[in-house]
Every structure is written in structure tokens, then in C-alpha cells.
Amino acid sequence: MPTIVSVDDSTVPGEGSSRLLLLVSSDNKHIVVEEDIMSRSRFISKQVEGFEATSQRHAILLPFSSFVLNKVIEYCSHYRGYYLLEDDPDAAPPGRSPVREWDQEFLDVDRNMLLRIIKAAHYLEIKSLVGSCARAIADMIRGKTTEEMREILGVENDFTPEEEHSPSSKCTG
Amino acid sequence: MQSEKRQIIDEQIQAATDPGRLLILRSSRNALAPVSRLPEAILTTIFLLLRRNSTFVHDLDDLTWLHVTHVCRSWRQAALDCALLWTDILFDPPDWAAEMLRRSKSAPLSVDISLEPHAAVSKLDAACLALTRVSHIRTLHLELAASDYTERIIHLLRTQSADVLEHLSIQCSDDTWQRDPEEIVQSRGICELPVDIFGKVAPRLQRLELRLCQVSWNNFLFDNLTFLSLEIVPSSSRSSMPQFLDFLRRMKGLKNLHITDAIPLRGPFVKTLPPPIAEQPLVVLPHLSTLYVYECALECGDLMRYMVLPRVTRVVLVGTHRWSRPASLPCSAIPFTDAIPSLHSKRMQEYPYHPARLFVRQHFPSLGQRFTCLPVATTSQAGDVSFITELRWDSDRTHDSDDVLSQCTARLILASPLDRIQSVTFLSYFFMDSQAWILVLEHLAEVQELHLTGACVYGFAQALRTLHTPSRDNIPLPKLSTLTISNAQLSYPLGSGQLFVALRDALLSRALSYGLSIKLAFTKCHITAGQLEELEAACIHPIECNGEPDTFGIGEIQDDGSDFEESDEGGEDTHADIGDETDGSDA
Numbered sequence: 001m002p003t004i005v006s007v008d009d010s011t012v013p014g015e016g017s018s019r020l021l022l023l024v025s026s027d028n029k030h031i032v033v034e035e036d037i038m039s040r041s042r043f044i045s046k047q048v049e050g051f052e053a054t055s056q057r058h059a060i061l062l063p064f065s066s067f068v069l070n071k072v073i074e075y076c077s078h079y080r081g082y083y084l085l086e087d088d089p090d091a092a093p094p095g096r097s098p099v100r101e102w103d104q105e106f107l108d109v110d111r112n113m114l115l116r117i118i119k120a121a122h123y124l125e126i127k128s129l130v131g132s133c134a135r136a137i138a139d140m141i142r143g144k145t146t147e148e149m150r151e152i153l154g155v156e157n158d159f160t161p162e163e164e165h166s167p168s169s170k171c172t173g
Numbered sequence: 174m175q176s177e178k179r180q181i182i183d184e185q186i187q188a189a190t191d192p193g194r195l196l197i198l199r200s201s202r203n204a205l206a207p208v209s210r211l212p213e214a215i216l217t218t219i220f221l222l223l224r225r226n227s228t229f230v231h232d233l234d235d236l237t238w239l240h241v242t243h244v245c246r247s248w249r250q251a252a253l254d255c256a257l258l259w260t261d262i263l264f265d266p267p268d269w270a271a272e273m274l275r276r277s278k279s280a281p282l283s284v285d286i287s288l289e290p291h292a293a294v295s296k297l298d299a300a301c302l303a304l305t306r307v308s309h310i311r312t313l314h315l316e317l318a319a320s321d322y323t324e325r326i327i328h329l330l331r332t333q334s335a336d337v338l339e340h341l342s343i344q345c346s347d348d349t350w351q352r353d354p355e356e357i358v359q360s361r362g363i364c365e366l367p368v369d370i371f372g373k374v375a376p377r378l379q380r381l382e383l384r385l386c387q388v389s390w391n392n393f394l395f396d397n398l399t400f401l402s403l404e405i406v407p408s409s410s411r412s413s414m415p416q417f418l419d420f421l422r423r424m425k426g427l428k429n430l431h432i433t434d435a436i437p438l439r440g441p442f443v444k445t446l447p448p449p450i451a452e453q454p455l456v457v458l459p460h461l462s463t464l465y466v467y468e469c470a471l472e473c474g475d476l477m478r479y480m481v482l483p484r485v486t487r488v489v490l491v492g493t494h495r496w497s498r499p500a501s502l503p504c505s506a507i508p509f510t511d512a513i514p515s516l517h518s519k520r521m522q523e524y525p526y527h528p529a530r531l532f533v534r535q536h537f538p539s540l541g542q543r544f545t546c547l548p549v550a551t552t553s554q555a556g557d558v559s560f561i562t563e564l565r566w567d568s569d570r571t572h573d574s575d576d577v578l579s580q581c582t583a584r585l586i587l588a589s590p591l592d593r594i595q596s597v598t599f600l601s602y603f604f605m606d607s608q609a610w611i612l613v614l615e616h617l618a619e620v621q622e623l624h625l626t627g628a629c630v631y632g633f634a635q636a637l638r639t640l641h642t643p644s645r646d647n648i649p650l651p652k653l654s655t656l657t658i659s660n661a662q663l664s665y666p667l668g669s670g671q672l673f674v675a676l677r678d679a680l681l682s683r684a685l686s687y688g689l690s691i692k693l694a695f696t697k698c699h700i701t702a703g704q705l706e707e708l709e710a711a712c713i714h715p716i717e718c719n720g721e722p723d724t725f726g727i728g729e730i731q732d733d734g735s736d737f738e739e740s741d742e743g744g745e746d747t748h749a750d751i752g753d754e755t756d757g758s759d760a
Contacts (some may be wrong), residue, residue: 003751046549047281111207112207115210118211119212130218134215134218135222138219138223141237144237144240146240149244155203155208155248156186156203157199158197158199158200
């Protein structure tokens, strides 16, 4: 899927100390965001590097809805200027990482939304957000029986009886 | 769109009767579930977060990481493909080990084997199977009982290189109630590590923990260690002090050193510290952050003579008497306490004046009689420094007099940089006599706050009075502004040495001779209204009294050790007992 389309310069406000980016969601919503905020995303950073090489301004098309995109932008805005170990393990000085309790509240959303956010974070290569979502999902199923997990995740048992008792299911609790 | 498809499939599932068709429909439905559309990388991230973590005991029973393989086909496949999920090898039941080793492919392994003396053959075979993969093991923890199989295990360790091994822990299990190392060795045996373990190849080994193991100090595998813990090395294999020092000297990157009953012995009949070994260079460990030595006081003192530590090292020295020789404490306490000033002087050369805090604690009978815990903490921009020394002995085997204990306590306190201390807290069960206190108080030129609890108070008050006699040139405790006394009986002991009398005389002299007053407070003390009134007059300030009286340490037998623990914290916010006038100064 192409992720970049050319846009009119007037679409993106002019250059200031922090440049602006135009992000286009799958539901065709145009969202303008400061480049600094999205610098946590390796995907976006790579796109911006591409712009600089071609001296062209572009909008960035993203394969998820504006609702999900706004959640990701909210996350990135919250951690703007912070070093997070997962995103920048080499640069993070000790003591700069904020307490991650905020993430817990931020990810207090329904299961499907949580899955959409983690997919978006994975696509945008925001490791810290992937990690936080993964922890939230892990916490959701930790200590649960297989049946309970299926119920939480909305999946069915699709094993044949043979598969359930096959050698590969050995050592599966 | 997705929900419509799901609805159609749900309807088909409802109508299906053929089991094969039913499974196909369920798989199709699962494929539409949001969770099934997660990239495999995300799934494995989630699985790894659920992985058993042997660091946390409560995680050991959580088998969620295994249950995920039963959720659905796609999850099972993702889990089986994720080698890292299977690297923490389980041995219970034993046949899991082989399956996990297969699934972990070539990922670095974490192997934690605990084998009892008569381990089942299947468990022993599983352990040996895991140990055939030594070259893939990153963390190896072996808990063995000296038994027939030990040789088989050691042989496996001997014949393979440990290319990725970072953490090795080997311990022979023992009865933890036994304290004498030699008794443990005799009853449980030891594990002998050959000098050519891992074929002499373990380039990444950084952390080594050995308990009840015989080890060669000439093993160069250990030169890159950053963490070393040696616990109960049998005396027969402790080699000589020069060899041990050389062993430590080679570990330039060492950050944590824990030694418990492992220092070479000076001989069972040696009572005093021999002269330092000629031409023996000091052991310089420039990166050491923690040093913990729990050892016979004599051997501990012996080792410390050769150590040079960076200024931010946290030092904990616990000197014991020689367990097999009752009443050996007095002779071994001297070299122990002598070693401390030399260590301090080495440290003092490196860091300048900083305010310090002194905390002395004598442990309570319920915990076993112990002697003086003395941390000195200085706070500076360069970081915290703490120093703890403690002397312990088995009360059933030693019968030392109060005089000996008092002298040893004073020696330990004097070993600290008293001229820098601004605040002192002293909790004691044993007496410290006035002569010992005088030695200490004369050095406390900077102290502003004193908090004394228990039996040490009586000698302190007498010393304070002595130091305030007009013939003395220097002002004793010139900066002291607050004195808090806890768990004391103001009418004890009888005669001129009575706490109340000594304290009153000292306060009056201080006020009259130097015009200095002290803010006084009592917590959990027996004090009469008359005594309180006189003391308030002597110290000018109103006196604060809190807590129910509790006078342990002056002859009252406490059956319940928990009372002593409570007394540490200063007690509840109630007023101290203001007793009958007849208990007062005339007693």
C-alpha cells in the first residue's frame, strides 16, 4: 500500500521551529501534527527523512482510523521530549523515564480498541507503545484458563480432538 | 463488514453437524477475530510477557504462558515458533524438559535444577539431558546434594564449553538450621568443582554464586566476574590467604563481593592477628559497590587489612566468634575492631569532610544475642557511603561479661569517623559503661541530636555527668541540642549512679558552667512527676513524654520478643507513665 501522496504546500502550515506533518487516516481524516510529537515513530521519522531527500512535502497515509490515530497522537504528545527506554535505549539517561502509570489509564479501553492501538503502534514502529499495549493484553489474560482466554479474546476452539492430544500439545499445561 | 461475515459464520456454526466442517468454520471465525489479525511479532511479545519468571516466586505457579498454546491453532503455532518462550526449562514433570529443549531451538537457555539426594532416575536423566546443552545455557542454577549422581553432573560440566554462560550458581543443599560450616560439611558433604570446568571456556561468565562448593582459587575462568558470592567453603579447600588475595586481585571488574565462611583460616588455635604477610600487595577493587563479609571476626579482620575499596562502596562486616570454640569472641573481636579504623583511614584519605549519621544497634534476645550494628552514612554529591559493622555470637556458647561487651561496643563505635557525626541513634540491650561512653562522647564534637534506647542510657548519663565536671577544659557535646531517651527507668540503678540523678546533675552543670541547654524528650520511660519537674528546671525547656513505659534491659525479663521489636519505633502517641513520687530520686 502506498503511504505517501503529494500534497499542496498550503495544506501543511509553514515551517516553524517544529515542522508540521499531515497524517491521513484510513477514514480520510486529515490530521496536522507537529513533527516533534511524532518523532517517537520510527516509521514517521523515516518518511520525513525521505521528504528531506526529495525536498517535497507530503501527506502520510496511514492504514488505520482517525480514532486510533488520535489515540496514538495523544500518547506521543504525552511523552513528547521524554526518553523512553524501548524507543531509544542508547540515548535514555537514567532517571528521565517518567512513571508509566499514565499508560495504564490511557489504555483503559475495550479489547478491540486495544488491539487496534497495538497494531497501529506496530505499524508506526513505536516500541514503547507496543510494549505498553502488550503488557495490557498480557495482564488481561494472565492467570486465566484456556476457556476464559478464548472468551476474552473472542476466539473459538478450532483444534481437532487429535490436535488437542497430539505430541505437539504435550507440555502445554 | 467483518461483523457481517462473522454473523454469517456464526449462523453456519449453529447449523453445522459435521465435526470437520465445524472446525473449519471455527477456524474461519477465528481468522476474523481482531486478535487473530495481530502480527506474529506482537503475539510473541505478549507471550513472552507471560513467560515464567523464576525471579518472582509467585510467577512459578502461573502457567498462562503454557495455556496460550491451547487457545486456538494460530496461537499454538505462534507459541511453538517462538523459541524464547521455551528457554526456561522445566523439570517437573521431567518429560517436559526434553520437549522444551526441542522447542527452544538454539536460543540461550535458563536452567534451574534442584536434585535431592535420591532424585528419581527420570528427573536425573532430564537434568543431564539439559546439561548436554551447556554451550547454549545462559543461566545455570544447580542445587545438588552430595550424592552418587554429582560426579555425573560435574562430568557434563567439565566436558563442554560454556560459550554463552553469564550466571552460574551451584550449591549443595544443607540443613539451614545448622550454623557451624564444618558441621554442615560433615553432615551434607560438598560439591567439588574441577579446575577444568567448562573445558576452561566460559568467556561471558559474570556472576558466580557457590555454596558448599570446593573450588580452585587458581581458576582463571572467574577473572571477568562482576558478582561473586562464596558461601561456606570447607576449611580444607580454602587454600592460603596469598592465593585467596590473588584470586580477588585478578577480578578487576568486580562490583559485588559476598563472602560467608570462605576466607582462608588462620588456624584453629590462633587467637590474635598475625603480622601482615610480607610483600603481599593490597587488593584494589576499583568498581566494587557492595562488600559483605560474614566471617569469624579474626579472619574478617585479617582480610580487611589487604582491601582497598572505592569511596562509594557499601561495606557490611559481620564478625562472629569461631563457632566450634566457645568464648572465642573476646580474642577475635580485637583484630576485627582493629581492622576497621585502618579501613576508615584508607577511605578517609579519599573523601573529605561530610556530615555523618551513626546508628548503633544491639539486637534483641528474641533474634539471638548479637552485638553492635554500626552504620555510618555520609551524604555527599559523590553519593552515599555506608558502613556497617556488627559482632555476633551464639549466646548458648559464650558467656562474656558486660565489661567485655562494653569494651567491644566502644571499640566499634570509636572506629567510625565520630568527629563528623551530627546525629546518633543507639539501640541497645546490653549495658555500655560510663568509661566506654566517655571515650566515645569526647569525639562527638559535631553531634546535634542523640537518641538512646535501652540499657546504654545509664552509662551514658553517668558519662555525661563526669564530662560536665568543672575541671574539664572542653565543652562536652558542644552542639548537642536534642536528647531523646527511650525505654528507660529514671529511678534505675539505685545510688548516685541513678539515671535521673546523673542526668539532672549533668544538665545543671551544663547550664551553669556553659549556659547551654538541651531539649529533652522521653519515650516509653518510667518517670515520676517529681523527676520530670526537676529535669524541666535543669534543662530550661519543657520535656516531652510519650508512650507506655517499657524498660527492657534493666532486669525485667521479657517473654515476648515482639515487645522489643515494637519498642524500636518509639511507640504510640500516649503520655509516658508519671509514676508515684515514692519511685523518685530517693529510691
